Structure formats: structure tokens, C-alpha cells
Amino acid sequence: MPAAKQRKCQPLHDWVSQNRPALPVSVLWPEKVEANARNFARGFKGKVMYAVKCNPDPEAIKAVYRGGVRRFDVASLHEIALVSDLLPDVTLYFMHPVKAPEAIRKAYSKYGVRKFVLDSEEELLKIMRMTDCATDLDLFVRIALPKHDGAGVALHGKFGALPDEAISLLQKARAVSRKLGVSFHVGSQCMEPELYAQAIRLTADIIDRAGIKVDVLDVGGGFPSHYPDMTPPADHVYFSTIHRAIAECGLKGLELISEPGRRLVVDAGAIVARVEGRKNDLLYLNDGVYGGLYDAGPSVRFRFPVALLRSRLRGMKSQAVFRFAGPTCDSHDMMEGPFSLPDDVAEGDWIVFERMGGYSDTFRTNFNGFAEYLKIYL
Numbered sequence: 001m002p003a004a005k006q007r008k009c010q011p012l013h014d015w016v017s018q019n020r021p022a023l024p025v026s027v028l029w030p031e032k033v034e035a036n037a038r039n040f041a042r043g044f045k046g047k048v049m050y051a052v053k054c055n056p057d058p059e060a061i062k063a064v065y066r067g068g069v070r071r072f073d074v075a076s077l078h079e080i081a082l083v084s085d086l087l088p089d090v091t092l093y094f095m096h097p098v099k100a101p102e103a104i105r106k107a108y109s110k111y112g113v114r115k116f117v118l119d120s121e122e123e124l125l126k127i128m129r130m131t132d133c134a135t136d137l138d139l140f141v142r143i144a145l146p147k148h149d150g151a152g153v154a155l156h157g158k159f160g161a162l163p164d165e166a167i168s169l170l171q172k173a174r175a176v177s178r179k180l181g182v183s184f185h186v187g188s189q190c191m192e193p194e195l196y197a198q199a200i201r202l203t204a205d206i207i208d209r210a211g212i213k214v215d216v217l218d219v220g221g222g223f224p225s226h227y228p229d230m231t232p233p234a235d236h237v238y239f240s241t242i243h244r245a246i247a248e249c250g251l252k253g254l255e256l257i258s259e260p261g262r263r264l265v266v267d268a269g270a271i272v273a274r275v276e277g278r279k280n281d282l283l284y285l286n287d288g289v290y291g292g293l294y295d296a297g298p299s300v301r302f303r304f305p306v307a308l309l310r311s312r313l314r315g316m317k318s319q320a321v322f323r324f325a326g327p328t329c330d331s332h333d334m335m336e337g338p339f340s341l342p343d344d345v346a347e348g349d350w351i352v353f354e355r356m357g358g359y360s361d362t363f364r365t366n367f368n369g370f371a372e373y374l375k376i377y378l
């Protein structure tokens with residue numbers, strides 16, 4: 001194990017040996033979040049907005065702030081209240097393209113939110129209605145991107161205006177916006193930097209055809225992390241591809257924003273699950289798809305790095321591959337992996353899942369009564 005990784009993991013291994021947890025454990029290293037945020041902001045030549053949905057733990061949010069981030073992408077009133085209570089001086093961007101009218105009203109009047117995204121005329125009219133035709137709004141038109149399979153979690157098909165709609169929306173939104181922006185999302189865990197360049201070229205074409213002034217370009221989230229079978233190019237390749245495409249398309253005069261979630265938090269978290277039973281290569285765990293391990297399940301099927309912590313000393317064995325089952329009675333609560341572990345794994349041992357700092361605890365449900373878990377900060 002590399003020295004840096006050993007240093008990070010040892011306190012967790014010690015904690016598990018001392019506490020022998022019977023519940024699943026979610027671990028967060030806030031200092032790692034802070035360092036990720038600082039490094040990202042250093043390389044990206046624009047403003048960084050943290051996508052709160054990825055990990056809304058107050059310690060993660062505060063760590064992102066300590067790393068220098070002052071903008072937060074929020075998708076609901078709950079996230080708005082959470083961030084404004086914790087950090088009253090930051091700027092909130094309400095980036096859900098289809099919002100409840102009451103949420104818009106309260107976001108504007110109670111929480112002072114002035115930045116809203118939309119991808120339809122209906123939403124534009126809703127925003128204007130619920131803010132009593134405010135004149136201090138910064139509106140973003142989210143554009144749809146062509147389908148591709150370059151991202152671990154595809155995000156097309158649900159949100160975004162097609163080019164002709166986007167042109168008409170930009171023209172209408174221009175008339176009522178203080179600042180006007182365009183945003184897109186290339187898909188989460190985007191493995192190909194060139195997909196950002198393609199999206200920027202599409203944006204430039206839309207702006208050109210709209211024939212109006214646009215002030216802000218928001219290149220969204222999607223910046224990837226490393227998983228056993230996914231090794232993306234380094235961050236600087238993404239940044240230079242984006243910066244180059246912006247320059248080539250003549251968009252350098254626009255304010256630039258990105259909305260990273262996963263990249264800032266994923267490698268700063270882990271889940272520890274206990275093995276409750278074993279049938280050959282199938283390990284029954286006390287955490288699963290309806291808990292903190294959704295992304296290991298059938299919808300996303302990420303292969304997270306895993307390590308074994310034995311409940312009692314046994315001889316070292318050769319590695320074997322395993323599948324996992326979560327604690328609920330549902331047959332979707334399965335994680336096929338395959339996950340490589342020592343062959344002597346047994347009931348009572350713990351499995352550490354690394355890279356669980358994003359899209360993990362935030363997905364937990366109470367299905368079958370398995371909501372309880374421990375949270376620790378190391």
C-alpha cells in the first residue's frame with residue numbers, strides 16, 4: 001500500500017478494531033475535502049460552485065468552504081436552508097431546472113437567492129411569477145447535450161433545452177435577466193475531456209445564433225475520480241481542454257463557472273460494512289443499495305476499491321472474487337462487483353469501501369428498517 005494511503009487508512013482500521021461496529025459506518029476525512037476543493041480551484045480558471053447534492057454533510061460543506069469555495073449549487077429548499085444556515089455569506093445557485101413554485105418564492109424572498117436555472121418557457125414564466133417579476137435575477141439556460149456513453153452516470157434525457165428552444169429561451173431570458181448564463185452537464189464521472197469541448201462548441205453556436213449577449217458560461221459538474229476499472233485523465237487535462245475550447249470559440253469574455261460534486265468529495269469518504277453471512281462467493285453485508293452503497297448496485301455498478309478487516313486473526317489467504325448482498329429483502333439489493341478480497345473472509349469481518357464520499361449517505365433510505373448507521377470524521 002502506498003505510504004500516503006497507509007497513513008489515511010490506518011486510523012480507520014484502528015477505529016474499527018477498537019469499536020467493532022455492529023452498524024454500518026460512514027467515514028469522512030474533511031481535510032481531504034478541503035484539499036480537493038483548494039486544488040480544483042487552483043487549476044480551474046473560473047469560479048467553483050460545489051454541487052451540494054453530492055454530499056450535503058455539514059462537515060463536507062464547511063470543508064469545501066475552507067478550501068476557498070464560495071458558491072453552492074442547491075437543488076431544493078432543504079439544501080438552500082442547510083447551506084445558508086451554515087454559511088450565510090456564500091452565493092446560492094438554484095440549479096434544478098424544474099422547481100416547485102413555493103420553493104422559488106421562498107428562495108427569492110426568504111433566502112435571497114438570485115440565481116436560477118431553467119430549461120423551458122414554462123419555468124421562465126414560473127420564476128418571473130414567483131419573484132413578482134424581479135429585476136435582479138441572474139438566469140441560466142440549461143442546454144441539452146447529444147447522447148454519449150463517455151460518462152459513468154449518464155445525465156441526458158431528463159433536463160436541458162434543445163438548440164432551437166435554447167435560442168428562443170436565451171432571447172426571452174435576456175430581456176428579464178441582470179446576468180444571463182448558459183449551463184450544461186456532460187454526465188457524472190465523465191471519462192473524456194473532449195466531451196466538455198464539444199459541449200462548449202455547441203454552446204458557442206447557440207449563443208451565436210441567438211444573437212444576444214451572454215455573460216456567464218457554466219460548464220457543470222462531471223469531473224471524475226479514480227475507480228478500479230476507471231482511470232480518467234488527470235484534472236489538468238480536463239481544465240486545459242475546457243480553457244482551450246473557450247478560447248477557440250471566442251467565449252473568453254464570459255464569466256466561467258464549474259459545478260463539481262464527485263471530484264471534491266468522493267475520495268474523502270469510506271463506508272465500513274460488516275459481513276453478516278457468507279454463501280460461497282456471496283457475502284451478505286449490513287449496508288447495501290438502499291443504504292450507502294447505491295452506486296455499487298445494479299443501476300450504476302461501480303466497482304469500488306474494497307479491503308478486508310478481520311474480526312479475529314486468521315492466516316493470510318489468497319485473493320478470491322466476491323459479490324455482495326445488502327441487508328434488505330429486495331433482490332435489487334445486490335452488488336455484483338466483482339470485488340477482490342482474501343478468500344478467508346467470514347461472518348463478523350468488516351469490508352471497507354473506499355471512494356464513498358459522494359452519492360452515498362445522501363441516498364440512504366429506511367427500507368426494511370435499515371436506516372441506522374454511524375458517522376465518524378477522521
Ligand SMILES: Cc1ncc(COP(=O)(O)O)c(C=O)c1O
Pocket residue numbers: 051053054073095185187188189220221222223259260261262263
Ligand atoms: C446541476 C448539477 N450540477 C452539478 C452536479 C454534480 O455533478 P458531479 O458530481 O458529476 O460533478 C450535478 C449532479 O447530478 C447536477 O445535477
